[in-house]
Amino acid sequence: MKKSEIIKGLKVGNADLNGNSISRIFSKGDQFIIYEIETNVVGDSLKVLINPESDDDYEYLERNYEAVKYELNNAKVELFKTKRPVAMKNLLSAALSLGINALENESKTENGSNCDESKKLLNEVRDRIQNEYKDAFRNKLLYVFTTVFIVLGATVLAYFTCEFEFDCFDNASYVPQLIYCFAAATVGGFLALVFKLRKVNTDPDIGWYNFIFYGVERSLISIASCFIVFSAIKSGLALSFVEELDSPFWGYIILSIIAGYSETFVPDILSKIENK
Secondary structure, eight states: OOOHHHHHHTTSSSOOOOSSSEEEEEEEEEEEEEEOOSSSSSSGGGGEEESSSSHHHHHHHHHHHHHHHEEEEHHHHHHGGGGHHHHHHHHHHHHHHHHHHHTSSSSSSOOOOHHHHHHHHHHHHHHHHHHHHHHHHHHHHHHHEEEHHHHHHHHHHHHHHHHHHHTTTTOOOOHHHHEEEHHHHHHHHHHHHHTTTTGGGOTTTTEEEHHHHHHHHHHHHHHHHHHHHHHHHHSSSGGGGGGGGSSSHHHHHHHHHHHHSSSHHHHHHHHHHHHO
């Protein structure tokens, strides 16, 4: 089989020369191919095969590849950090193709300027991955710390409510109870955020200030859910068993945490009330 036919035979779904299943082809020509294999290690998934007919062509293509291989490997090491591995592999493949083809239109004796350009592009992709990862980490911290700040604020308010019992509120016996429940609900919202933090969309195009808003929004949703649960219990429409507990206060606290944590708890209650 001719060497060029080997490259032509490498298609999505087929196995490469090492028996790896090809899942995607980024660049393919008569002399080399850049493709992706199925593997759990994202940094090892990008592969290159140089296989021209001429030994001279192989020598200069391989030399070009070796010239940019260090920068390529540095970028591949960072691939596990990106949320868009396919897009980044496309960029790496374009930069690598430029480096491998560096001498086709220049000289076959030494690396041309395209190799330097390829190195520059590969380093830019690596830097982009690193910067997006740092931005994503910062945005998650903003998201978490915003909710932590709200939890602390609500907890302090609940503490002083317990100390002074809000005597300035005439006929407002529910006010202290609501404040305690709201504080518990923010804790539930914080727990939900922490457990699902890996799934939070940290697209680099989303501004950092949006994550502060998201944190406030999540806490407000938790508080609103808690108010619905509190109202349902007090009205006797749902969960009225809480009033019959030996310690109703802690029943309210637990249900408030659940209301702040669960995305389905309050909708289920509303559906039951609607059916009634």
